[in-house]
Amino acid sequence: MLKKLLKKVYSKKPNVPEKSSTEDILRKEIQLDGNLEQTLGFFKEIYSYPDNQDFVIRNIHINGMSKKAALIYIWTITDVTLIDQHILTPLIRNNSTSSKIEDIVSIQSVDTKNVIKDILPEINKGSAALIIEGDPQAYLFSVTNFEGRGVEKSENETVVKGPKEAFTEKSSTNISLIRKKIKNENLVVESLTITERSKNDLFIIYEKDLANEKLVENVRERVNSLQVDAIQNLSLLEQHIEERKFSIFPTVLYTERPDRAASFIEDGYIVLIMDNSPACLVLPATFWSFYHSSEDHYLRFHYGNFTRLLRIIALFITLFTSAIYVGVVTYHAEMIPPDLLLAIAATRERVPFPAAIEVIIMELAFELIREAGLRVPSPIGPTIGIVGALILGQAAVQANIVSPIVVIVVALGGLSSFAVGDISMNFSIRLTRFLFLLVASLFGIYGMAALFTFGIFYLVSLKSFGVPYLAPLTPKYVSSGDTIFRRVLQYEMYRPGYVKPKDIKKK
Amino acid sequence: MTKQKSLFKMLCLLSFLLLLLSGCWDQKEVEKMAYVVAIGLDQDEEDENRVKITYLISNPEVGSLAQGGGAAGEEPPREIISFTADDFITSRNLANTVVAKEITYDLLRILVVSEDFAKNKKFLRWLYDATKEREIRRDIKILVTKEQTSSFMIDNQPLLETRPHEYFEMLFNRGKKAGMVPSSDLLTFFRITEADADLFAAAYGTAQQNDNSSGKNKDPEQAIAGELQYGGETNTVQYAGSALFKEGIMIDTLTIEETRLMFLLHPTENPVAILTNLPDPFNEEYQIATRIRPNGQVKFDMNLKKETPSIDVTVPVIIEVLTNHSGTNFAKDSEKRIKLKESFEDRITKKFEELIKKTQDEYGTEPFGWSLVARKEFLRISDWESFDWMKTYPDIEINVSTEVRLGNFGRQGEMLNIKDVRD
Structure with missing residues (x-):
């Protein structure tokens, strides 16, 4: 009864005048056709050029091919020197007539897309798009440079003995911090876009020869089934994916220590990482994971x-x-x-x-x-x-x-x-x-x-996520016995049985 | 839907109110209680069916240096009221005519009974009221006083232990360890009375000093409370010896020495260390100060199925020699040690025998708690009951022996040879 009542209250949609965006959506479905002027027009409209101050269209003339072209990017999230030295200079100074764009530009990753809808998210993520007259596709150069702070000491989970570095707001840094601890090809970093409007990216990290597939699938499903406009960071995501929203006890572990995250991954858990969160989420979480601190070990x-x-x-x-x-x-x-x-x-x-x-x-x-x-x-x-x-x-x-x-x-x-x-x-x-x-x-x-x-x-x-909260104390599971007290490291022989890892015994 | 919603709200509110209103009903705030530490029971002079109750109420503010308690320096540490009532349960309300706070027995530590009342047949009925009252704990102590308890309580003015409960607790703890008074628990009283086999020994105390007794020349160990002469500036109350109860009625008192012997013979109640003097076998002029400690369990060999049942009791003790006025060097002479040991054994065994004879002849049963050991000899309760310990005990042949182990001979073994010094 309570649930029904609450649903009734929350599902009402307020009567506020809204504006349809069908026109915008249709425009984004358009394929590139090689007409530079027209294509640029679309982009200008989509990005509200020139009201939008940090949206840049740089018109160039590629010498050797003697074609007009335009480079589109958002300068606040791109590395401008990189664009200047490795895209613009080679293109303008290019003399050979037949060389492909990939061979002229010295950028690490180059991709091509031909539907506007697919190009937009890349630009929003900090790529530069090159559109060439007569070419029905756009070249996307990854020149992302989001501002962020460096790796700093962890502030909320301090330890006296042990690594001091903490996650930052930049997901690439965070993944690198984890990779630094687990140098293994089985470490998988899956990437998913989980929101519709802000296109927030989520990284699901696990070791594929340890983590239970069902568990990974469960997490993937739950994350994919979110229908939300924006989830800025993990603290918000945590509330979206937890099972009992009104429970007084947390069921997802939020930690800012990469060493903790890595040791959880090594036990077959799954770690979620997002931009803008100086932390990660660990799933599934038991009571003990909240009670422990990394320094205990x-x-x-x-x-x-x-x-x-x-x-x-x-x-x-x-x-x-x-x-x-x-x-x-x-x-x-x-x-x-x-x-x-x-x-x-x-x-x-x-x-x-x-x-x-x-x-x-x-x-x-x-x-x-x-x-x-x-x-x-x-x-x-x-x-x-x-x-x-x-x-x-x-x-x-x-x-x-x-x-x-x-x-x-x-x-x-x-x-x-x-x-x-x-x-x-x-x-x-x-x-x-x-x-x-x-x-x-x-x-x-x-x-x-x-x-x-x-x-x-x-x-x-x-x-x-299907794991009893007090496991492995009750119900009993095969585990390293790390509950109220811990054992000597050599006797912590097993990975926690309740996450059903593919390999139970630690060597 | 709105109807359902309001119904739901109503239900929530009602269940919350139910919790609020059903809670708190037996709540008692600690500062609104008057804590009775000791209850005195006397026979009312006029009406046989009434008792005179004396309350000793502790003042919590005394002895507390905590802030917020207010200036308690002026207030006395205790309040004593005496009045006549039907029993000490209903008296709680009667006391409220004088005392402003609600009377509680939560801190009750001691039940004081006058000797006169304890010898009354009706005494047991009133004492058993304590089993009904929820607030009275079974580990409180029973004290028998020579005089009326009301005057005992007023005369009892400990100088250093201002809080009365602390005074009684420490007194009984210390008294038991030194073997001066028995532990005298209410629970033990009930158990022994209901088992109807042993004697119960309660602590004995008084505030009256006997001036006319021959106490001054008497061996202090042969005294009971009131007979010891204390000088100086102190509390006049003495606790020494024990009062014996047979079937819930007080029949006699035991001296300090008898109380100590009783402790040594008891299978469970062991004193920590008894300091006493024993005669020196090498020089009759002198006494040897000793510390007697039990050396393990008292051993029993019971043979109750015979025509004349017999019990062999062996009491193992360790005796440490603390003074040595005769100057004999025991530590270096094994023969002298053996003689010393034998003399101790004889002496203590003799004392034991005297006491046991007294219990057999005068009391008809014993205060040593032996019936519990004897009970194990019988297969069925009915066998035990038909054996009838109280009836059989006087005829049992009891052999006591003492096993003395000599302990230390003091910090320094050798004694000063006084003759050499004075030559």
Whole structure:
């Protein structure tokens, strides 16, 4: 019923006057016929020349063939020096009469197309199109040069020991970063155009002798079935391809580390890369992939497992501390050791709110500080820190708004929430914490136990691209046993069985 | 469709309200409770069917340095009220005529009973109210006081442990480790009373010092609470020895020494270390200070199917010699060590025998928890019941022996030869 209702609400089309683009579409179907003037006219119309400032038509005369020609490109996304030295100069200085264009121009890749519709996307991607009088086809030279930044250190998934480089917004760089780690001819980089208007490209990367074909096909299908005008980057794509859009838990892993992406590919997973995203998506993702960090494996066995232990403790502290405090103080006072109980009772004596309200106030304050700290321009940043820590913590206690123990409880929970590095999992845990807080203030520990049981049911029922969310812990699969803790590298002998790799044993 | 939509909204709202309204019903805010740490039970002077209840209520603000608690420096650490009630369950409401906060037994640590009341036949009925009350834990302690509990509580003014629950907890922990008072759990009381075989030993304490007793010249180990003479500036309350309950009624008290012997004979309750003096076999003038520790489990060899049932008990202990006034060098002389060991064994065994004889003759059963061991000798419960431990115990032939292992002889083995110094 809920689904039906929601569909009803969202599928209504607003009544806004629209303009038909049938004429434009028809024009793009036209084949080239060798008439230079006419063809240029079409292009000028399509690109709104001369209103469109960065669209360039360079008319030339090819000497040897003694033909008129025009080079069309968008200068902001092309390498102008490359055009100048390797296309224009050879063409103008050409003296031989019969040589083919491919032999005159010294550009890496040359392609020919003869329908306008096919030429346009190439130009939009930064190619230059050469149209010659009397030649019913266009020569496309790949001279793309999109602006972007260089490879930098990863900022959100930092490690102390291990590679520091991170993905950038340029897909070619990102693919190169992966190829640098997997020098294998079986590494396939499939390319797909997934949107209709903006023609966003998506790269599906996997090792063809590892990744399960059905899985690859599943991903391909799901990506192809998207009917969207534009998907600018992976963060948006993630929301388009995930199965349960209203689920509180993420089912696609978003990572900015090429080394992590490469190790997932080597295990038979599939990685998606797009322009404009300084990251990649890893499919399918289990709960553990959000809980792990790449450093767990870079550190030696004990050190890595120690951080894992800290992280799982931190996870539960985040989930439960404030809820347990509220539950125990309001329903199960007999559980608290007497000294602590008296201390809590003493500090709460003058606090005007019930324990639940008190904790919710502090939790909200903490989330506000965190959100404000994230959005604040960096010169003002330290001020927020001082205001947050001093005013909210110290002053609230002195003013008897909250008791000091609550500040400890909330600060501990807040601090621990940072231990889970993945932003999506971080959010889901923080939100679940509020659910726990709510049930604890209504039903005490009983409510928490009920919600936890329900939550486990839910986690077990989740799937990401057909893979159970808690695999390989439950259901059990052949795997390297890399869940809460990891094994010694030599004993991590198998690839995860739940992605059904073609080769299960790592040599 | 809009109708359906509003219905849906209504359902959501209703289920949310259901959660909100059904939650919170048993909510209790910690700061709105009055925490009773000790309950005193006395027989009401006028009405036999009523009891006089004494509450010792802890003030949470005392001893807390936390901010926000407010200035608690002026407030006393505790509040004591006494009043007559039908039982200590309904008394919770009666107390609210005086105390502003809701009374809770969450922090109840000790149940204090006056000796008079404990010897009353009706006492057991009131004590069993504790099994009904959800907030009372079974691990709370029972203390029997010589005087009325109301005056005991007022006189009990610990100087250093301001929080009452802390005082009682530490006192009982320490008392048990040193073997001065039994552990005296409420649960054990119920178990022993219901098993109807052993004696229950409760802690014994008082705030009255006996001035007229011969305590000054007496061996302190032969004393019970109230008989030891303390000087100085301290709390007048003493906890020492134990009160014995047979079938839920108090019958007698045990001295410190008897309590300690009871601990050593007990198969499960072991003291950590007993510091005591034993006579020096080499010079009757002197006593040797020793530390006695149990050395493993007490061993039993029970033969209950015979006409005269017999029990052989072996108590293994380690004895460390702490002082040596006679100057004998035990560490270097094995013969002297053997003599010392034998003398210890004789001495302790004699004490054991005296105590066991007393239990057989006077009490008819024992406080050592032996019935639990004896029970294992029978295949069926009915066999055990027809054996009737309480009836048979006085006739059982009991042989006690002590297995002493000598431990250290102090940090330095050799003693100063006083004769050489004074020549």
